[in-house]
Amino acid sequence: MANSRLLSVCVNRRIDGELGFQESNVLKMNRTTDDSDNAMVPKDQVDSPSNEGSSGGLLTGGGQVLKKGPWTSAEDAILVDYVKKHGEGNWNAVQKHSGLSRCGKSCRLRWANHLRPNLKKGAFTPEEEKLIIELHARMGNKWARMAAHLPGRTDNEIKNYWNTRIKRRQRAGLPLYTSNVPFQASSENQQSQTATAYGNGEKRPNELLQGNSFDFPDAIFDSFNANHGALSYAPPFSDISVSSMLSQGFGSQNYGFMNPMGNHVKQFRESETSLPGFHGSVTTGLPPLEQFSNEPSEKIQRSFGLGYPYDPDPSSKDLAPFGGAVPGSHALSNGNFSASRPLGGTVKMELPSLQYPESDLSSWLACSSPPPEAIDNYIQSPPATASVQSECVSPRNSGLLDALLHEAQARKTQSSGKRSSSSVVAPGGMVESSGLNFCEAAWKEYNDPISPLGRPAASVFNECTPPVSGGSLDELQPSKEPSDIMLAAAEHVSTPNVGERDISPCSDFLRPDALLGGSDWLENSQTAKEHSTLNDAIATLLGEDLCSEYKEVPAGTSSTLSQGLGLDSCPWNNMPRACQMS
DNA sequence: AAGAGTTACAACCGCAAGCGT
DNA sequence: AACGCTTGCGGTTGTAACTCT
Known part of the structure; x- marks a missing residue:
């Protein structure tokens, strides 16, 4: 299977995740270079500034073409630098102020999923897997909320993991939820989770229907x-x-x-x-x-x-x-x-x-x-x-x-x-x-x-x-x-x-x-x-x-x-x- | 060796909520 | 109230690496 590849990726990511922001970004960029620039990105989309935007980019109001597709290390660096200076948010300004040919949405996504510090990369630990299963049982496909319970993990990561897991287990004929999954997490646990994840008046998915004490x-x-x-x-x-x-x-x-x-x-x-x-x-x-x-x-x-x-x-x-x-x-x-x-x-x-x-x-x-x-x-x-x-x-x-x-x-x-x-x-x-x-x-x-x-x-x-x-x-x-x-x-x-x-x-x-x-x-x-x-x-x-x-x-x-x-x-x-x- | 299938991941897209004007 | 902008979320797609046949 893809275990070997997965393992290597996991190792890289494990190392990645254990490093601080700076080193992490260096590695991330390297990895980005490895994964995106050389692997994920079609050759005509990388290392060729003249081709930027050729991959279906959007035209901004100013006529600048917004690039799509995998990020390059240079773009990552620009984005990281921008966020360091200006902080998160106002993502649409990134393109204006940094010259990055990316839409704010893409910048935000890149930052949130790959560049922001304290991201824990690498394979999910068994504990995390267990928690994901538990959370999914509780929340359904509320990836972002699930991610709130998994520090350093992104919703996208969890989502991908889950979908992969589903496919895998589906094919294997294995149960989606193993019998030892503690579905019945304690009420207080759930409440604490709720307080954590939905502390800002955010409604949890079940809230619509769980308005009572049950x-x-x-x-x-x-x-x-x-x-x-x-x-x-x-x-x-x-x-x-x-x-x-x-x-x-x-x-x-x-x-x-x-x-x-x-x-x-x-x-x-x-x-x-x-x-x-x-x-x-x-x-x-x-x-x-x-x-x-x-x-x-x-x-x-x-x-x-x-x-x-x-x-x-x-x-x-x-x-x-x-x-x-x-x-x-x-x-x-x-x-x-x-x-x-x-x-x-x-x-x-x-x-x-x-x-x-x-x-x-x-x-x-x-x-x-x-x-x-x-x-x-x-x-x-x-x-x-x-x-x-x-x-x-x-x-x-x-x-x-x-x-x-x-x-x-x-x-x-x-x-x-x-x-x-x-x-x-x-x-x-x-x-x-x-x-x-x-x-x-x-x-x-x-x-x-x-x-x-x-x-x-x-x-x-x-x-x-x-x-x-x-x-x-x-x-x-x-x-x-x-x-x-x-x-x-x-x-x-x-x-x-x-x-x-x-x-x-x-x-x-x-x-x-x-x-x-x-x-x-x-x-x-x-x-x-x-x-x-x-x-x-x-x-x-x-x-x-x-x-x-x-x-x-x-x-x-x-x-x-x-x-x-x-x-x-x-x-x-x-x-x-x-x-x-x- | 080659093609098909699978896996893992990154990124995009559409939608909706929140907020300010 | 209406509108536009920003942000966030979830679903989907695309792609390289890998495995299988």
């Missing part, structure tokens, strides 16, 4: 760690960044193999806010949406997944999440509960270079009890691993619509008397499949009266995570009828400390029909019209047949569910108002 992601991890070993069918969720996905929100990019969980956690996270019962039962009984009220709408959009796939018109941003233009239609406007969401979540945002348009968690549906390793592979491996897929009939082989069709077919074939199972096979099945384990993990937590997660969180898990494939499902919910489940959920939401109830995941809740069709609470809401519109949109996306298929949901399921979720008893209608404020 250390939610950590609790989730505790739950996972405590439970996943007992679940033969459960993937090693400790290996999956749950909280990272929690923190990433819809707008952030989830790597493809993480999407299943990512979507699911997104659902959960959104449920955290969209389900009044969650917070309401814990704190004030009011959904803590005040925290959103001051957020710019775009930010909220990001956090709540604007542009969810059901939006037939991605440009229709007036379909604000969380009920912006669909007041009252929380489930819809959240874009979530969306197990029904076609995989990939937001069409554009969730297909970064490292993503795969499909991962294969849907195959879980066909494999009732894959070994954890297999599941892990499902998560980690790109869909190209046909051999893996072939082991289980994956409805996703031919894409989302095929998957939907497949699942619709599965719904047909599955007994109508097994409604809960039929609901298992929902659009975006792989999301649900991940959710099973998620749910299961939370299940015990839920049943733990002193769970740090608390009932509400678990209940939300359950409410938002449908059961997965048949066998497992039956094992999970041996005898509960959906109605019972919903009733139990209702009590669940409204009575915070009922810990012994066996509450089934609200399987139907995630389905389009649950969200859009036959929904009494929706029909009774002010947003029936919008609901109808969105329903049509979904119909367009999924096809009328599918939509009608999903409309075969037992009557009252959704409404029951809404009751179960406390939609009636909780100040549900307040939520959109809070968002409308933004």
Whole structure:
């Protein structure tokens, strides 16, 4: 592999990082010369002042061409000299005052990532790696914030490391998060981190959704760690960044193999806010949406997944999440509960270079009890691993619509008397499949009266995570009828400390029909019209047949569910108002 | 030996927030 | 309030070195 090269680079950088500013810069320049001037830079871009700007440079206002591409040692020296004299900031003045043919942006980046003192170069130490993993689990792709926790490291460095790590582990079929990663860092640790990184009123990524005292992601991890070993069918969720996905929100990019969980956690996270019962039962009984009220709408959009796939018109941003233009239609406007969401979540945002348009968690549906390793592979491996897929009939082989069709077919074939199972096979099945384990993990937590997660969180898990494939499902919910489940959920939401109830995941809740069709609470809401519109949109996306298929949901399921979720008893209608404020 | 694939890194780009005018 | 500027962030791309076939 590239270990030898990496090693040599690391050695150089290690030396580099141990030196002071002056020596470091000398070495940096040397290295820059080595790496950039001779390696990274096309020959026609270096050592040839006459060619400066030939690499796609921009013309400044004064007609000077701004150079692009790798920096030369001379440029570095100029920049360093400038910063020494004038300090950081006002980067656009660098070009004016120093004659450097670089835009301020580029100068800032060069300084921040390479030239500034105290930069720690070299390979990440195991401690740093561990911290990065932990931070990523906590923060998601918040590289700059992660860098704040790693002195001497830059966001770019961390980002590159992470992406490389992902690719590597993906290929190796290794878990992204090793099981020994202490996801459940102490609350005070997190708080201290928060104080450090966000001391200037900066909102941490989860802050939008973590306005209460719940250390939610950590609790989730505790739950996972405590439970996943007992679940033969459960993937090693400790290996999956749950909280990272929690923190990433819809707008952030989830790597493809993480999407299943990512979507699911997104659902959960959104449920955290969209389900009044969650917070309401814990704190004030009011959904803590005040925290959103001051957020710019775009930010909220990001956090709540604007542009969810059901939006037939991605440009229709007036379909604000969380009920912006669909007041009252929380489930819809959240874009979530969306197990029904076609995989990939937001069409554009969730297909970064490292993503795969499909991962294969849907195959879980066909494999009732894959070994954890297999599941892990499902998560980690790109869909190209046909051999893996072939082991289980994956409805996703031919894409989302095929998957939907497949699942619709599965719904047909599955007994109508097994409604809960039929609901298992929902659009975006792989999301649900991940959710099973998620749910299961939370299940015990839920049943733990002193769970740090608390009932509400678990209940939300359950409410938002449908059961997965048949066998497992039956094992999970041996005898509960959906109605019972919903009733139990209702009590669940409204009575915070009922810990012994066996509450089934609200399987139907995630389905389009649950969200859009036959929904009494929706029909009774002010947003029936919008609901109808969105329903049509979904119909367009999924096809009328599918939509009608999903409309075969037992009557009252959704409404029951809404009751179960406390939609009636909780100040549900307040939520959109809070968002409308933004 | 040659081409394809992978890795690590640097840098760019677009977007958005913050701030001052 | 509107506008422009600066800064920061996250995603993406480009490239050389390296490895594999």
